[in-house]
Amino acid sequence: MKAFFEVHLRLVITVWMILIAVLSLLYLMNFMKFDSLMSNVVSSKLDVISSSLETSILKADRLGIPLKSANNVSDLMDKAKQRDQNVASIDVIDLQGNIIFSTNNKSNSTFPNDEVIRRALKSNDKNWNLSADVYLYSGMQLFDGFDNLIGSVVISYDKASFYGVYSFVQLHLLEMTVFIFLFFALVVLLIIRFGFGDVTNIIKLIQVHSDGREETLPLVVKGSISSVFADQIEQSKKMKIMVAQELEDVQELAKESPITKGEQR
Structure with a gap:
């Protein structure tokens, strides 16, 4: 909402x-x-x-x-x-x-x-x-x-x-104008509300990802733009984890390398 x-x-x-x-x-x-x-x-x-x-x-x-x-x-x-x-x-x-x-x-x-x-x-x-x-x-x-x-x-x-x-024509024209506006206003509201549902899901995904609230991920339809965006976010998270793991491995190797050199001497 x-x-x-x-x-x-x-x-x-x-x-x-x-x-x-x-x-x-x-x-x-x-x-x-x-x-x-x-x-x-x-x-x-x-x-x-x-x-x-x-x-x-x-x-x-x-x-x-x-x-x-x-x-x-x-x-x-x-x-x-x-x-x-x-x-x-x-x-x-x-x-x-x-x-x-x-x-x-x-x-x-x-x-x-x-x-x-x-x-x-x-x-x-x-x-x-x-x-x-x-x-x-x-x-x-x-x-x-x-x-x-x-x-x-x-x-x-x-x-x-x-x-x-x-006066009669003015009133009739005004009534028809108001009716046409209300009809198309409702149509526009429904089209944007449901036709742009992917936009809402993308915004929710961004908010959830930025807040770290993984348990509140919105439901997305497979094959939609929001689904593709969610997959990209998931891949970026995996890449982030892999990069963090590789950095940890490099730091551990850096710590072990002086000890290994001392034993060889």
Whole structure:
């Protein structure tokens, strides 16, 4: 048991830490993937609203009617907002980020989020979206008859509507992550505990040999690494005994040699 705590437990804890790091990374990646999936699903639904507004705005532009004078656009925006109660606002901005139309009566003011303005007017995609902490912003860039950018539709969608789904997915992912960790933690513990049994026996052999407690030799399986190590220890002990015996014989011969010389004289 001492050898287990000194060697095996350290190895087990190391493997557990690596397992925790990998599972944490997978948990984060899966949640981010789900967030991206939810954003894409909602954005696809909002693209329908943006497309309908784009048709009305471009129709007014082709007729030469100034956008601010196109009263039907405001009416269409109000009706489009009523389609989904989670749509916080719908805005149409120009190239400077100024609000031309808004369902929240923000006309002649600048859109408050600079990041949304940059995404709406400088994105390489006509249909764009941006996920923030509170809102999911989605919209469509507007081009005139000469294919020049004239502004963008900005739809602000309240993400609180699917916070419950987020909580459920987070809980499910956490449960699965904990279950996977406990399962593989037990597997790792058993593999290291029994698969590295020879290491434990070798450590015990070294401890027993160094302490001189020959009566407490651990049981080893013949043919295993610990068995080979035990045989080597046994051979080294025999060699030690033989060397000690030869030294004693040499010392005895050294003691007898002067007496023999005196008798010969």
